Amino acid sequence: MPKKHAPSAQHAEPSVKLSSRGVARLQARHPWVYRSDVIEEKETSPGSVVRVLDQRGKFLGTALYSSSSQIAIRMVSHGSVADLPALVAERLRAAIAYRTQNNLVTNTDAYRIVFSEADFLPGLIVDRYSDVVTVQILTQAMDAAPVRAAIIECLREELQPAGIVERVDGRIRELEHLPPRSSGPIWGDRSSTVINMNGVRCHYDGLEGQKTGAFLDQRENYAAAAQYAHGEALDAFCYQGGFALHLALCSPPDPPAKCSSVTGVDSSRPALEMAEKNAALNGRELEWIEANAFDLLREYSAANRRYDTIILDPPPFAKTKRDLEKALAGYKELNLRAIKMLRPGGILVTCSCSFHVSAADFLKVVADAAQDAHKSLRLIEHRGAAKDHPVLLNVPETRYLQCLILCVSD
Numbered sequence: 001m002p003k004k005h006a007p008s009a010q011h012a013e014p015s016v017k018l019s020s021r022g023v024a025r026l027q028a029r030h031p032w033v034y035r036s037d038v039i040e041e042k043e044t045s046p047g048s049v050v051r052v053l054d055q056r057g058k059f060l061g062t063a064l065y066s067s068s069s070q071i072a073i074r075m076v077s078h079g080s081v082a083d084l085p086a087l088v089a090e091r092l093r094a095a096i097a098y099r100t101q102n103n104l105v106t107n108t109d110a111y112r113i114v115f116s117e118a119d120f121l122p123g124l125i126v127d128r129y130s131d132v133v134t135v136q137i138l139t140q141a142m143d144a145a146p147v148r149a150a151i152i153e154c155l156r157e158e159l160q161p162a163g164i165v166e167r168v169d170g171r172i173r174e175l176e177h178l179p180p181r182s183s184g185p186i187w188g189d190r191s192s193t194v195i196n197m198n199g200v201r202c203h204y205d206g207l208e209g210q211k212t213g214a215f216l217d218q219r220e221n222y223a224a225a226a227q228y229a230h231g232e233a234l235d236a237f238c239y240q241g242g243f244a245l246h247l248a249l250c251s252p253p254d255p256p257a258k259c260s261s262v263t264g265v266d267s268s269r270p271a272l273e274m275a276e277k278n279a280a281l282n283g284r285e286l287e288w289i290e291a292n293a294f295d296l297l298r299e300y301s302a303a304n305r306r307y308d309t310i311i312l313d314p315p316p317f318a319k320t321k322r323d324l325e326k327a328l329a330g331y332k333e334l335n336l337r338a339i340k341m342l343r344p345g346g347i348l349v350t351c352s353c354s355f356h357v358s359a360a361d362f363l364k365v366v367a368d369a370a371q372d373a374h375k376s377l378r379l380i381e382h383r384g385a386a387k388d389h390p391v392l393l394n395v396p397e398t399r400y401l402q403c404l405i406l407c408v409s410d
């Protein structure tokens with residue numbers, strides 16, 4: 001590990017020199033510099049902690065180096081870093097304090113504790129699901145054994161969980177040239193539990209499911225949607241029933257906003273089986289349909305089916321910039337069908353979790369859909385991810401989720 005300011009010729013520390021474009025990115029307080037902006041490397045190795053220099057050799061700070069990613073360095077400090085595991089533990093405590101001190105987590109025992117760059121811990125995601133904590137490691141530097149040990153020790157001390165589970169993203173490990181690993185417990189003996197979000201109970205299995213098991217970023221949007229939802233409701237792309245269950249269970253105490261029926265649609269059978277179990281856990285039976293939501297919406301709209309509330313929360317259509325046009329066409333089609341099927345006064349909750357689709361793009365695509373459907377939409381709320389998923393203003397990638405709540409009129 002590099003000592004504080006010890007640039008001796010014999011003990012050359014890993015360092016990288018950046019082009020002026022790379023320096024400009026850091027000055028704009030974006031932590032990533034691409035490989036094309038690294039003009040010189042010394043002593044770097046996979047995951048090393050590197051001193052970052054400008055073209056003239058001026059010290060700019062410390063970064064985590066990746067030997068394989070296009071993102072060659074991710075800044076972790078504008079000063080020197082003598083001990084990365086200690087820094088990671090300190091930042092982890094700071095992430096917990098940020099959420100507590102600002103009262104960001106209310107009405108839930110499931111929330112994100114560390115969101116990578118947005119908590120100044122590039123490549124680390126930590127979620128809490130009641131007494132089970134999940135860890136996802138996405139960069140070479142975070143995968144180093146001493147860093148892993150520091151993460152586990154700090155989480156045990158701060159949160160006293162019954163179990164810590166690692167969720168492995170195999171594709172990312174491959175991209176980062178990290179040896180394959182499988183998901184599984186890394187501490188303790190508990191990997192599944194029951195969580196409570198906004199008074200709705202859900203099963204959580206740390207070894208199954210998508211992302212880290214649930215879509216915690218939508219948690220506050222579930223409650224917001226339930227506030228306006230009424231009548232017959234359709235939750236397309238329902239996964240394990242996050243929106244559907246809230247619509248059925250969390251209507252505000254004063255009618256008229258209340259759902260008479262809620263149907264969830266998803267193409268994943270395991271997700272629907274979990275959704276059904278979740279409904280039973282809350283003493284409800286809802287309708288779950290296994291189908292391609294595009295086909296189902298097309299079929300229902302051709303058959304003149306009508307709803308009072310529709311939720312659209314599809315998977316990210318634009319994983320890269322190149323997919324943007326196709327993604328916008330996908331959002332347009334879905335939103336057009338939903339708008340046509342909504343009764344006057346109906347509520348559309350429509351989401352995009354593609355970072356490459358900006359807020360402006362998404363608003364435009366929904367507006368275009370309204371125009372094609374010959375309807376007017378009023379925007380009740382323009383929401384993002386729950387507050388435990390911080391948005392770092394200078395890092396647009398952290399503002400990836402759009403959730404519009406709209407009311408339809410003829």
Ligand code: SAH
Pocket residue numbers: 214215218237238239240241242243265266267268271291292293294313314315
């Ligand atoms: N609203 C959910 C998250 C949805 S994630 C929540 O808050 O928990 C996107 C979901 O879309 C996944 O469950 C995935 O299985 C499903 N999906 C992907 N393609 C689909 C398609 N063509 N038709 C229906 N569901 C689809």
